Amino acid sequence: MTAADLNRRTALQVFIAGGSAAVLAGCGASGNAPPSSPAGSTNSISLTDQRGRTLTFARPVARVVTIPMPSASLLVAVDRSADHLAAMHNASWVAMRDGIMGAMFPAALDLPHDIATQDFTANVESIRALNPDVVVQWSDAQLIEPLEKAGLQVLGLKNSGTQEDVDAWVAMFAAMLGKPERATELKTRSDRELAEVKALASGRASQGPSILYFNRFTGGLKVAGANSYNDFYIKLVGGSNPPTGKDPLTGPGMVGVDIEQVLRWDPEVILLGNFDAAMPQDIYSDPVWQTVSAVRSKRVYKVPLGGYRWDPPGQESPLMWHWLGDIAFPQQRSLVRDKAAEYFRFLYNHELTKAELDKILRTAENGQSANYRQFNA
Template structure:
């Protein structure tokens, strides 16, 4: 297969400081920017996760992130919040209700109108944020990429869903920001903790763990194409929805009752709490309900459900639930990781909030979880 990584170099001017340029002039401006930057070679050259080479016209100090996990990941790799010039509104909602919103209140004023439904960019708002680079999905069609590049913006693209994608994104952000040492430390830490979990994977019958996205209505679950499936298998458990190829699928109550999972996880993309399932008479026969093994997934610098810089903490949290060991040392691990990632250690009260102690108070084995 031919190597296509040398194609598709996108080099453009970093800022449009006036509104004098008519829309018809955009392609010409973009072409001029590509030539100027290629000759100047002032910024880093990176290969994004789609294999496309991108040469930046200068140092990266301001970033707009359209993929949801990218905002907090960029902050963690940079080691500071001021690198973020714009983000997806869904990223902001996690920050607003999570740890980062408390320790970096300035993030609450970062613009969130840079994208609409299905990651479609709001080009006018992105331009107004004056980014050095825009992070966008590269595997979801040209319709969400071309408007950005046609407007003269430098775009770096991501792929999504696997641990390799996660490590590749962290590495890419380090190259963009000149923070390779920090990004390497994050990736090396992930690999070491993954190895330890694999070596300690329990033998014998695997408990079943069903991840549900937490919607208020219906039962959307994570299939084999999801990162949640990877995490479930990593800790030695079994995903009853593993026969579903998709990342996400909605099932009926009959299927849920037929699967009868040992553990149910409720994600942070919806409001559902363990109490909602415990109080639902239609679910009273479920093993996870009878044994009080329904848990709301933690939310820290970002949601722990999808792949992010905090994924190793999710692995350890779930391993503690599956093995019924309570994940001893998890709380101190959160403190240690957050001191590096965000420069601030969470207080005991903040740890309780991150680990959803209140929401999970009625669930088994959670009273002293992580201590």
């Protein structure tokens, strides 16, 4: 049994006080016993966040401010509406505007999105004025303390970028919305897709390509190193990640590199993330990159953007796993379009159109890249 499998057995316990529902989601957080309900309470909700702090709500939350970037779209997916989202980080808003979340839930684009700086420091007075039931924030003490000192209730999320974290976030959001059964649905579906991707990878006879993910390309190169979600799914589908291979980088997460290092790695596939505007054509047309294997074989791809960016962990991560598997091991016809259509019904109660699927999968931007016709309608 792998360490990841053991981690997935570590339960984040979410307890609905006064009721019998409990949601168990894989999590790297502490496995504290569920707190008892307050005296005299019959409908209160208690849960433990990823700091180990217990939060109690008298009723399901109605107004949620989200600061960590995945949390706005994740809340919408758990709720299947944007009705309880009160404000979000600007980067979350940009993803909604540029993806199709804004088309599915147009009212979300009218919500405040200037409530935190780029480094997630909260604008406390702006948030207080919104009168939220809870503020979702990364669990760093320096980010949470100003909010708690202002009398706000804060749900702390761990920023370690694992699938167990996604499961934990879903469980906490479902609990505080009063929909614990939704967490079970999402985790059951995610686990099924994960098992399918693992089975596909183990059944392949050939070694996968080396795949380099750029979190940033313009204005300085940043790639996914150890303990990143991108490293997880590159290896999940059977590929190798150069920054954690024979010539590894020091330091976890997203690490800055120079072009000489990339040339030494000579990746066979390059993924361009959704945190800047770089596109495959930018690399194909730049003389500096012409000797790289991925460029010579036209295997540079812009990562899809759906209800949220597919490159970090989130509710659409199973679609990223399947998409990347077909990038690494091209098919005559990928099933990702069909899976995405089904997943969007499940997550958002939305029927994707052909044009929306093309936009999500970036069929135009990736049209020059090898084997991308497999994703066409």
